[in-house]
Amino acid sequence: MSTKLISVRVDPPLFRGELSPNKARRSIGPVQVPPMSFSDLLRRRRMVRDYQEQPVEADKLDRILSAALRGPSAGHSQGVSLVLLQQAANRLRMARLAGEDEWVARGYPAWLSRAPLHVVLCAEPQCYLQRYAEADKAAANHQWPVPYWYVDAGCALMLLLLAAADEGLAAGFQGIHNLPGLGAALEIPDQVEPIGLVTLGYAANRKGGHSVARGPRPGRIHFEQW
Numbered sequence: 001m002s003t004k005l006i007s008v009r010v011d012p013p014l015f016r017g018e019l020s021p022n023k024a025r026r027s028i029g030p031v032q033v034p035p036m037s038f039s040d041l042l043r044r045r046r047m048v049r050d051y052q053e054q055p056v057e058a059d060k061l062d063r064i065l066s067a068a069l070r071g072p073s074a075g076h077s078q079g080v081s082l083v084l085l086q087q088a089a090n091r092l093r094m095a096r097l098a099g100e101d102e103w104v105a106r107g108y109p110a111w112l113s114r115a116p117l118h119v120v121l122c123a124e125p126q127c128y129l130q131r132y133a134e135a136d137k138a139a140a141n142h143q144w145p146v147p148y149w150y151v152d153a154g155c156a157l158m159l160l161l162l163a164a165a166d167e168g169l170a171a172g173f174q175g176i177h178n179l180p181g182l183g184a185a186l187e188i189p190d191q192v193e194p195i196g197l198v199t200l201g202y203a204a205n206r207k208g209g210h211s212v213a214r215g216p217r218p219g220r221i222h223f224e225q226w
């Protein structure tokens with residue numbers, strides 16, 4: 001007789017607002033809530049474009065920003081920087097740049113203007129050029145076949161998104177292609193490249209964007225050779 005293995009996945013309970021799943025374990029006395037596993041965290045992370053008004057606690061924000069800058073960086077150049085926008089007027093400015101009114105007219109939620117926090121992710125190529133001119137790196141005669149500042153910015157983005165999910169928060173990413181004039185609006189120096197804007201807050205609605213309907217693209221793992 002063959003035995004069928006059935007796997008049942010139980011999502012850890014979420015404490016909307018007051019507690020993050022992982023912190024809950026330490027904060028609610030004798031009741032033991034299992035921490036969110038890495039695979040649950042990955043599953044839970046989604047780009048969220050609709051937020052509650054509820055502000056984000058300062059300690060959570062601190063942990064998320066620290067996590068974002070805790071990633072690897074080429075030559076430990078650490079050329080990723082963040083610009084935090086907490087004031088409503090500044091967030092509204094970003095929403096205008098992104099043409100939010102037009103999206104709302106097409107039936108989408110007001111995304112950037114409602115999200116209680118914006119984090120603009122920036123890359124500083126100069127940090128890498130200087131670092132790779134140092135004695136231990138210069139011999140490589142670096143031609144930048146891959147500009148590592150974009151790689152590092154991607155690492156920081158991923159950490160930011162996962163740290164937000166770990167704190168029971170939601171995050172979304174608005175690419176720079178849809179934020180014309182952001183650099184000038186925030187007085188970002190010419191040699192610094194803004195990569196995009198992360199929204200942070202408590203989710204009002206976790207409905208995915210229209211691109212998610214594309215579904216998974218198969219055949220992306222190759223064995224031994226392409």
Ligand SMILES: Cc1cc2nc3c(=O)[nH]c(=O)nc-3n(C[C@H](O)[C@H](O)[C@H](O)COP(=O)(O)O)c2cc1C
Nearest residue numbers: 045046047048049173174175176178208209211212
């Ligand atoms: C580099 C990059 C740029 C993106 N730009 C936008 C954007 O401008 N607007 C948007 O709504 N989502 C943007 N996204 C989010 C993607 O649409 C989203 O990650 C994808 O549809 C998969 O959905 P999920 O992250 O919720 O799993 C961007 C994501 C990345 C990584």
